[in-house]
Amino acid sequence: MTTALALLQNILEDLERDNLKKFKSRLKQEGPIKAGKLENADATDIAEIMMECFRAEEAVEITLNILRKINQNQLAEELQNKYIEVQKSLEPAAKRIRKQDDFWLQEFLKTHKMNMKEKVEHIFECKKTNEVHLKDVFTELFITEGDIKEVNKQHEILNIDEAIKPHKPQDRPIKCNDVFSQNKNKKKIVLSKGIAGIGKTVSVHKFILDWAEGKANQDIDCVFLLPFRKINCIKVEKSSLHEFLKKFNPELKDLETANICEIYSCKLAFIFDGLDESRLTLDFDSGMVTSVDEQSSIDELFTSLVNGTLLPSAHVWVTSRPAAANQIPPEYVGLFTEVRGFTDQQKEEYFRKRIKNVTQASKMISHIKKSRSLYIMCYIPVFCWITATVLQDIPIENNADNINTTLTEMYIHFLLIQMNMKSQKHDRKTERERTKLLDSNKTTILKLAKLAFEQLKKENSVFYE
Structure with missing residues (x-):
């Protein structure tokens, strides 16, 4: 130095x-x-x-x-x-130092990668028996480079209208594994926006899985996944960055004090998922943190990573629904991307991956195409999953005209599937008769509906109690 x-x-x-x-x-x-x-x-x-x-x-x-x-x-x-x-001239000395320190560092990095892989390699679908491996169903999304000036407070439903418009020739696609390499700006922050269920979290998990398996981004030594939903649960007034990260990464607890600095001199990437769920008060003009052992509020740790006063060489990736993306000042953003969901080709690819029986998958795709509203909505990955779940529950024969697949009917049938799962899990019985299912769950459904409606009026999409 x-x-x-x-x-x-x-x-x-x-x-x-x-x-x-x-x-x-x-x-x-x-x-x-x-x-x-x-x-x-x-x-x-x-x-x-x-x-x-x-x-x-x-x-x-x-x-x-x-x-x-x-x-x-x-x-x-x-x-x-x-x-x-x-x-x-310094290389031989550096090599000698690395030889002595290399073993513990390599062991730590190996453990960290294994732990990160375990965190992200499965997708949880309703119940444990339905857990699937990410690689078995992952379909590349249509992600484009956006204009940070267009980030606004527009309601999410208007963003859905924008998303289903035909793609423009100038839309430059970016793969999730390339978000850091495509950021040619000196500002290290990547900000990705997209509506609910569009695949932001799954893309983040695929990025981490490929990194942990040595398939991409091998210039990065450590990736830390920090979902805002879990950050909200941390009830401490002050914390250092190292103490904060230990809550998400148990392997950091075993480090000796002398080795802590070594980890933070590695090439790091911080992924903050779901800014729209954050309950932090973000003030980018407040006191800034410059050291990993400096005590500060979680709010200031986040803003200091974003503005570069803390670990300026680290990569930072923030995902958010559209309405919350404007919390990050544009002057700190090096690359702004929009997660646009599935193209028509990617919709079919998803169903063929999701439904292993080739004939059944073809029938399902053909049936979905008959309903324009259903086919359009399938640009949202989570809606593709709901559709596949429902249509697997209803056998599609050669003549499937009698199956009602309006959006409302689709959601109702999905709700019935969930209620039936609940009956199997808690009441130890299977109930296929619709009226009985609805009657036995009516009180709970009405309470959940009221909770959702009242909280959405307050613009609160996450509640824990």
Whole structure:
């Protein structure tokens, strides 16, 4: 770090006064450095400020980029060549250190990957016996790069209308595994929005599963999955980032104090899933956290990761329903994506994966296509699952015209399936007669309906009590 500091100081001192001003102006756009800090800073000060805010390699890379932008290519080349020489001279010593420390670190990373894989590899469908492996049913979604300026407070039902419109030729698809590699911006935040049931969480889980199995994003050492639904349950006033992460990752509890810093110097990715469910009060102008062992509120830990004052080199991915996405200020977002659900081709692919019997799958797809509203709604993955569940429960013969598959009828039949499962689980009996099922569950259904209606009026989509 000291060597990198000296290199930066020497190079910046070679800049003429006007070019140093241009350098400071460009540096203000890089993120965590506050403009006031740079106002009266000379070359030595600038180098020190950069080393405080960035890792050594990152500080050098940022300096190289700015030098090229202000047409100081000769100085940029000089800095690059000297930094390469320094790295080569330090390499043997670094290798010796790594040999001693490598074993515990590799063991930790292996345990962490195994634990993350176990968390995400199954999809829970109603009951334990219906648990399926993610890879068996996962179908790639249509995800596109969006315009962060379009994030608004529009009601979700209006976003559904937008989502079912034909895709435009300029829509650039992005695979879930590529969200970080497609973010060419210096801002590390990826923000993904999409309506309820569109597949945001499943995409996040597929990203983690492929990473844990060594199939993608192997430049990342640790991925931390942090669902807001679970974050809401943490009832502490103050916590350090390390203590916070231990609540989600038990393997961190076994680390010795001396090894904690080593983990946070690795390449990390934080995935915050479901911002719309968050009960945090987000104030991006409040006090900022700069260290993993600094005590702070959960709100400030999150905002500090997003604005880059805490672990500035870490990747951060936030998913949200549309109405809540505007809680993240656009100046911190490097890549904004929209999860658009299934294309027509992906709908069919899902049903063929979900229904293993080829003939049954073909009949189901053919039947769904007969109902325009049903077929359109199947762009939402969770609705595809509901449809498959219902139509598996009703045998589809060659003549399926007698099966009523309006959206209302579909939801009613799905509710009946759920009630029947409840009867099997709690009452130890199977009841196929519709009237008896409804009568025995009427009180509960009405209470649930009232709860949902009253809470939705308050714009509260998650309740625990």
